[in-house]
Amino acid sequence: MNSIDEQLWSYIDGTCSPAEQQAIAQLIAQDEALRIQYNELLKLNEEFSTMELDEPSMAFTYNVMENIRTENAMQPLKATINKRIIWGIAAFFIITIAALLIFVLTSVNWNAGSAVAIDINIKMPQQLDASHIKSFFSGSVLKGFLFFDVVIGLFLLDTYLRKRQGIKQH
Amino acid sequence: MQSKPSDIELIEQTLAGNQSAYADLVKRHQRFVFTLALRFTKGREDAEEVAQDCFVKAYRSLGSFQQQSKFSTWLYSIVYTTAMTFLRKKRVDTSSIDDDEAYIQIENKPGAYDAHNIENKSRSFYLNQAIAQLLPDDATIITLFYKGEQSLDEIAQTLGIEANTVKVKLFRARQRLKEKLERNLKHEVKELI
Numbered sequence A: 001m002n003s004i005d006e007q008l009w010s011y012i013d014g015t016c017s018p019a020e021q022q023a024i025a026q027l028i029a030q031d032e033a034l035r036i037q038y039n040e041l042l043k044l045n046e047e048f049s050t051m052e053l054d055e056p057s058m059a060f061t062y063n064v065m066e067n068i069r070t071e072n073a074m075q076p077l078k079a080t081i082n083k084r085i086i087w088g089i090a091a092f093f094i095i096t097i098a099a100l101l102i103f104v105l106t107s108v109n110w111n112a113g114s115a116v117a118i119d120i121n122i123k124m125p126q127q128l129d130a131s132h133i134k135s136f137f138s139g140s141v142l143k144g145f146l147f148f149d150v151v152i153g154l155f156l157l158d159t160y161l162r163k164r165q166g167i168k169q170h
Numbered sequence B: 001m002q003s004k005p006s007d008i009e010l011i012e013q014t015l016a017g018n019q020s021a022y023a024d025l026v027k028r029h030q031r032f033v034f035t036l037a038l039r040f041t042k043g044r045e046d047a048e049e050v051a052q053d054c055f056v057k058a059y060r061s062l063g064s065f066q067q068q069s070k071f072s073t074w075l076y077s078i079v080y081t082t083a084m085t086f087l088r089k090k091r092v093d094t095s096s097i098d099d100d101e102a103y104i105q106i107e108n109k110p111g112a113y114d115a116h117n118i119e120n121k122s123r124s125f126y127l128n129q130a131i132a133q134l135l136p137d138d139a140t141i142i143t144l145f146y147k148g149e150q151s152l153d154e155i156a157q158t159l160g161i162e163a164n165t166v167k168v169k170l171f172r173a174r175q176r177l178k179e180k181l182e183r184n185l186k187h188e189v190k191e192l193i
Helices: A004-013 A018-030 A032-049 A060-073 A083-107 A131-137 A139-169 B007-015 B019-041 B044-060 B071-090 B123-132 B136-147 B152-159 B163-192
Strands: none
Touching: A004 A018, A004 A032, A004 B163, A018 A032, A032 B123, A032 B136, A032 B163, A060 B019, A060 B044, B007 B019, B007 B071, B019 B044, B019 B071, B019 B136, B044 B071, B071 B136, B071 B152, B123 B136, B123 B163, B136 B152, B136 B163, B152 B163
């Protein structure tokens, strides 16, 4: 059973059931002492409502916005990258592919006569001279390249493992 | 005449990239957030730090705000968690809500006790003084109820407890506030005599 104070507060707040509300209203009307107690609480309730909020410093909003700006500036590149750059790169590839397609289509000899064979007028080299390419894959260059690959691979693995550890700790 | 944009409208503008909309949102809620933070930290500098941290956190997770509750309820829950973390870090005594013997030091209240002219002190001064002497939990519930325009259910959501528990805690907090208020006023009367 709630104390009478608790019941009176519920009545003031309007958080009790309609039946309880009716019962308390009746009690207040009948009992003089209870009415005084109720009026006291009502006065206290009004006083609590006059509570004043504290004011932060003048620069509060500025400081918050400055913190947000600093945080945004420190975000990783992949999160802050401008979408226009991505669209620019996409546009470059689309234009290049379209240009190549147009070049190929304009090079086709559509009047070749045969319905099956289309004469494409692009001259490809008859024979590739790969002798100078072979020199790039000599023993020392190949070893150097593989060593560089291994170092890069280990570096990326280390970065990945650190990231995973960081996420687990958070 | 153009009406003020609602919290939701300001959030939508912020999410669309308009940072000044968020500044408006901060201006709208800063007094209440700061007051709530002050209920925990008891010092203006710390309260300002906590309140700023709350707004930055809210900005960061604004995209995850699902608009199922009021923005203020969501924001106050951030304030509550941030302030609790702050208290834990500072190792301030946050003993049980029933521990009436706990004493809290009031900082940065210049002239709170040295002024002797009772006539110059308003009722709200005594009220704020008494609230500052309450435990953080009590002061928070009272502030949320009377100034945050929060229902018992919304306070329960903010504090992560049952609505019935909020009701009981609110009742006890009000009783304690009443006692503090009476004690402080008695003290002032004695000083005058």
